[in-house]
Amino acid sequence: MATRRAPALAACVALLALGCSGGGGDPPAEPDAADAADATDATALDDAVPPDAPPAFDAPAAAPTFATVFSRRDAANGRDTAIEDALVRLIDATPPGAEIRVALYTFTRSPPSAALVRAAARGVDVAIVLDGGADGVGSEVPTLIAGLGAARVHLCDAPGTACVGSGIMHHKTFLFSALTDGRRDVVAQASHNLTTTQLTMHNNAVIIAGDAALYAAYRRTWDDLFADVEIPAYDRRADGDGPTHVQFFPRPTGDPVIEALAAARCDATARIRVAMAYFTDGRRGVASELAARARDGCDVRVVAGDADIPLGAVVASTLTGAGVELTRYPDRSGWSLHSKYLLIDAPDASGPAHHRRVYTGSHNWTDAARAINDETLLTIEDDAVFAAYLADWDHVRAAAATP
Numbered sequence: 033m034a035t036r037r038a039p040a041l042a043a044c045v046a047l048l049a050l051g052c053s054g055g056g057g058d059p060p061a062e063p064d065a066a067d068a069a070d071a072t073d074a075t076a077l078d079d080a081v082p083p084d085a086p087p088a089f090d091a092p093a094a095a096p097t098f099a100t101v102f103s104r105r106d107a108a109n110g111r112d113t114a115i116e117d118a119l120v121r122l123i124d125a126t127p128p129g130a131e132i133r134v135a136l137y138t139f140t141r142s143p144p145s146a147a148l149v150r151a152a153a154r155g156v157d158v159a160i161v162l163d164g165g166a167d168g169v170g171s172e173v174p175t176l177i178a179g180l181g182a183a184r185v186h187l188c189d190a191p192g193t194a195c196v197g198s199g200i201m202h203h204k205t206f207l208f209s210a211l212t213d214g215r216r217d218v219v220a221q222a223s224h225n226l227t228t229t230q231l232t233m234h235n236n237a238v239i240i241a242g243d244a245a246l247y248a249a250y251r252r253t254w255d256d257l258f259a260d261v262e263i264p265a266y267d268r269r270a271d272g273d274g275p276t277h278v279q280f281f282p283r284p285t286g287d288p289v290i291e292a293l294a295a296a297r298c299d300a301t302a303r304i305r306v307a308m309a310y311f312t313d314g315r316r317g318v319a320s321e322l323a324a325r326a327r328d329g330c331d332v333r334v335v336a337g338d339a340d341i342p343l344g345a346v347v348a349s350t351l352t353g354a355g356v357e358l359t360r361y362p363d364r365s366g367w368s369l370h371s372k373y374l375l376i377d378a379p380d381a382s383g384p385a386h387h388r389r390v391y392t393g394s395h396n397w398t399d400a401a402r403a404i405n406d407e408t409l410l411t412i413e414d415d416a417v418f419a420a421y422l423a424d425w426d427h428v429r430a431a432a433a434t435p
Contacts, residue, residue, distance in 0.1 A: 096243040096274035097215075098412070100420040103224065103235045105431045109365040111231035115224045116144060118237065122208055122220060123147040128155030130210040133254045135161045135203035135406075137394070138171075141226040145172040149179030159184045161257045163201040164193030172226075186258050192404065195257040196266045197282040199404035203257070204394045207250055217247035221393055221410045223309075223371045233370035234307070234361075234428050236392060236421070238412065246272030250408075253280045257406060266406075275414050281395065281407040288409060292391060293321040295380045298328035302378035302386075305425045306334040307371045313344035314399030323354030330378060332356045335429050337370075339363035361432040369428060372396050375421055388418035 103112040120143055126132055132151060139145065139162060152158045158180055164187050167173040176185045188195035195201050206220035222237035224230050240246060249270035256263070267283040279288055296302060304325055311319075311334075326332040334351060336343045338360035351358045361369040374391040393408040395401050412418075 094242050096246075096272070096276070097241045098414060098417050099239040099241075100417060100424075101237045101239070102420075102424045102427075103231070103233065104424070104427055105232075105234065105364070105367045105434075109232070109367060111228075113231055115222055115235055115237045116141060116226065116231070118239070119206055119220060119222075119226075120144055120147045122206065122211070122218065122239070123151050125211045125213070126151055126156050126208050127210065127212045129157075130208065131157040131159075132209075133159055133205075133207040133251065135201070135205040135254055135257050136166070136226060137163045137200065137202045137204065138166050138225045138227050139176070140170040140172055140228060142172065142175070144226050145175050145179075148176065152180050152184075159186075159258070161186050161188065161195060161201065161203075161254065164188040164190075165200075186260065188257070188260055188406075190260055190262045194262075194404070194406045195260045196263045197404045197406045198262065198264065199282070199400045199406075201257065201406040202394045202401070203406055203408055205250060205254065205408060207247065207254065209247075211241075215241040217242060217244045219243065219247055219250050221408065223373070223392065223394065230370060232366050233368050234424075234431070236371045236373060236424060238390075238392060238410070238417065240272075240274070240276065240412075243272045243274045243276055245270065246274070246276050246278060249278050249280075253408075264404075275412060277411040278393075279409045279411075281402060281409070282404050284403050287315070287317055287402060289315070289318045289374065289391070289397065290321045292374065292376065292389070292411075293318070293325055296325060296330065296376050296378040297380055298325055298330035298378060300329065302329065303331040303375075304333070304378070305375040305422065306332075306336070307369065307373050307425050307428050308334070308397050309337045309368075309370045309372055310341050310396035310398050310401070311336045311343055311347050312398045313346045315397040315402070316344065316346045316350065318397055319344070319347040319350040322356055323350050326354045326356045333359075333429070335359045335361055335369065335425070335432055337361050337368060339368050341368070359429050359432050361428070364431065364434065367431065369432070371424075371428065373421060373425075375418060375425060377418065387413060388415050389413045390417055390421050392421070 191198035204222040208218040224235040268280040395409040
């Protein structure tokens with residue numbers, strides 16, 4: 033974790049009117065890989081930037097800012113496009129001469145693909161990396177190739193369908209070098225694929241602007257993905273300029289989640305919250321560490337997918353045997369859980385003060401996600417971001433218990 037700390041900021045910093053909201057048995061891919069195309073046309077956004085807006089690349093550097101966006105199940109069980117809408121706004125606010133880089137598992141949604149094509153047409157440098165299986169039924173790959181050019185749309189063809197690993201290319205990364213409001217080095221890290229299925233799943237995204245070191249780390253990994261050369265022990269890690277740290281996978285040895293949990297010191301006020309789509313027996317060591325934290329006095333609560341995404345049997349028994357509150361998220365009126373985050377609010381070896389950290393990204397708790405997939409795990413230590421994620425966790429747990 034970087035030692036240089038940015039001040040705690042409002043969890044929903046206004047960023048272009050984003051519509052923010054306060055081992056074995058691992059599946060080879062996520063259930064939306066063959067998602068059908070959505071026929072909805074992209075519509076102009078009220079705050080879209082005109083194509084002739086001048087670039088504003090020379091704004092003075094400032095402390096990194098954060099915005100959080102969540103997709104949430106409402107009483108009507110309808111689709112939630114909050115994350116997709118936020119990404120389209122960012123694309124539409126990228127000026128000529130700036131760059132957009134995307135690394136994504138699956139892509140079947142027309143509004144964001146149309147926005148990327150619009151951006152390229154006005155002079156934005158746009159390129160995208162996709163999992164090798166992303167050109168299936170309903171894919172936006174033909175539209176992207178027609179609008180961006182074949183050289184700007186790369187499907188991984190290393191072993192498996194990954195680019196540097198041998199599993200899947202599972203990133204959900206969106207990079208914007210500059211925006212028309214003067215912001216630079218914008219990283220949007222989501223748990224969200226651009227498919228229609230994702231619109232009825234709990235997902236999260238965090239948008240970080242002005243963290244040049246973090247942006248550079250993501251950009252370097254994007255370049256490695258685009259180069260498509262297998263690196264089985266990829267394991268890249270970097271601190272940002274703000275309270276951020278990022279890890280890129282595959283990582284054949286060690287487990288960063290176990291390391292993060294083991295660093296927490298439990299007392300009567302320490303709490304750990306988990307919202308995890310895939311939590312399989314391949315990561316039973318993580319379950320054991322959560323159980324150990326609970327026995328040491330941390331308040332540990334977990335919501336995990338349990339419909340199309342079965343929870344590992346050993347994981348479940350390990351957690352409940354230690355008194356961890358475990359809520360399984362079954363299929364509820366078409367909604368399910370797709371987020372992948374860990375929240376830790378506890379002291380550590382540095383002293384008695386609490387550290388509130390959010391661990392989020394594309395990384396499910398499966399052995400494939402750690403050892404063979406192309407993945408991202410982003411850490412943010414910021415009280416306001418933590419509060420926003422904690423509020424989302426409360427919503428997810430409540431939604432899991434609501435018919």
